[in-house]
Amino acid sequence: MADRTSNHTTAATPPPNRGWIALAGAAAGLLNGLFGAGGGLAAVPLLGKAGLLTKAAHATSIAVILPISLISLGGYLMAGHVAVGDGLRFLPGSLLGAAAGGLLMRKIPPIWLRRIFGGFLIWAAVRMFLR
Amino acid sequence: MSGMVEPGWMLSTLVAALAALVAALGLGGGSILLLILTLFCGADQLWAQGLNLLLFVPTALIALGFHIKGGLVQPKTVLPALLPGMGAAALGFFLAAQLGSGLLSKLFAAMLLLLGLRELFAKPAPPSASPSGDPARKEEAGR
Numbered sequence: 724m725a726d727r728t729s730n731h732t733t734a735a736t737p738p739p740n741r742g743w744i745a746l747a748g749a750a751a752g753l754l755n756g757l758f759g760a761g762g763g764l765a766a767v768p769l770l771g772k773a774g775l776l777t778k779a780a781h782a783t784s785i786a787v788i789l790p791i792s793l794i795s796l797g798g799y800l801m802a803g804h805v806a807v808g809d810g811l812r813f814l815p816g817s818l819l820g821a822a823a824g825g826l827l828m829r830k831i832p833p834i835w836l837r838r839i840f841g842g843f844l845i846w847a848a849v850r851m852f853l854r
Numbered sequence: 855m856s857g858m859v860e861p862g863w864m865l866s867t868l869v870a871a872l873a874a875l876v877a878a879l880g881l882g883g884g885s886i887l888l889l890i891l892t893l894f895c896g897a898d899q900l901w902a903q904g905l906n907l908l909l910f911v912p913t914a915l916i917a918l919g920f921h922i923k924g925g926l927v928q929p930k931t932v933l934p935a936l937l938p939g940m941g942a943a944a945l946g947f948f949l950a951a952q953l954g955s956g957l958l959s960k961l962f963a964a965m966l967l968l969l970g971l972r973e974l975f976a977k978p979a980p981p982s983a984s985p986s987g988d989p990a991r992k993e994e995a996g997r
Contacts, residue, residue, distance in 0.1 A: 756946020
C-alpha cells in the first residue's frame with residue numbers, strides 16, 4: 724500500500740542503478756572540489772534517476788558528499804586557503820542547524836523549500852555577477 | 855581572512871545554523887553560508903569555499919545520524935558514488951586552484967543562476983499517475 728509519506732526504498736522496488744549513482748558521485752565531487760558547495764544540488768536529481776525516492780535521495784546525497792568533502796577539504800587546508808580554527812565561531816550554529824534539519828526532514832514538504840531556495844539562489848547569482 | 859568584515863558570534867551562529875539546517879535537508883545549504891560571507895562580509899572566494907567544506911563535516915555527521923536512523927540511507931546506494939566522487943573532487947580542487955578566486959566567483963554565480971531557476975520552477979509530484987520518470991511518482995502510481 725503506497726504511503727505518500729514513505730521515503731524509503733522497499734524490498735519491492737528495483738535496486739538502485741549503479742551507473743547513475745556513480746555519475747551522481749562524480750558530478751557532486753567536481754562541484755565540491757571546484758566550489759566547496761553545490762554538490763548536493765547535482766547529486767539529488769541524479770540519485771533520483773538512479774531510482775531513489777525524494778527524501779532518500781536528499782539524505783543519500785549527504786552521505787556521498789561527506790567523504791568527498793574530506794578530500795576537497797584536505798586540498799584547501801594544505802593549500803592554506805583556510806585554517807581549521809577559522810570555523811570555530813560558526814561551529815555552534817552549524818551543530819544546532821544540523822540537528823534541527825535532521826529532525827525536520829520527515830515533516831517538511833520539499834517543494835516549497837526548493838522554490839524559496841531557488842529564489843534565493845537567483846538573487847544571489849545576480850548580486851555575484853554585479854560585484 | 856584579511857580584508858574581510860568578520861561577522862560577530864551572534865551573526866555567525868545564525869548564518870551557520872541556517873546554512874546547516876538547509877544542508878541537513880540535502881538542499882545544498884552550503885551556498886548560503888558562502889554567499890553571505892562573500893557578498894556581505896567581503897570574504898575571499900577560496901577561503902569561504904574552504905570554510906564551507908570545513909563546517910559541512912560536523913553538519914553532515916549529525917544530519918546523517920538522523921537520516922540513517924530513519925532508514926533513508928543504504929550503503930549499497932552510497933558505495934558506487936565514492937570512488938568517482940573522490941576522483942572528481944581532486945580534479946575540481948585542481949581546477950579551482952588554476953582559476954583563482956575572481957574567475958571562480960563568476961563561475962559559481964553562473965552555476966547558482968542555473969540551479970536557482972531549476973529549483974524555482976520545480977514541479978511537485980502529482981497525486982496520481984504521471985508519465986514522468988520520477989521514481990517517487992512511479993512509486994505512488996504503482997500501488
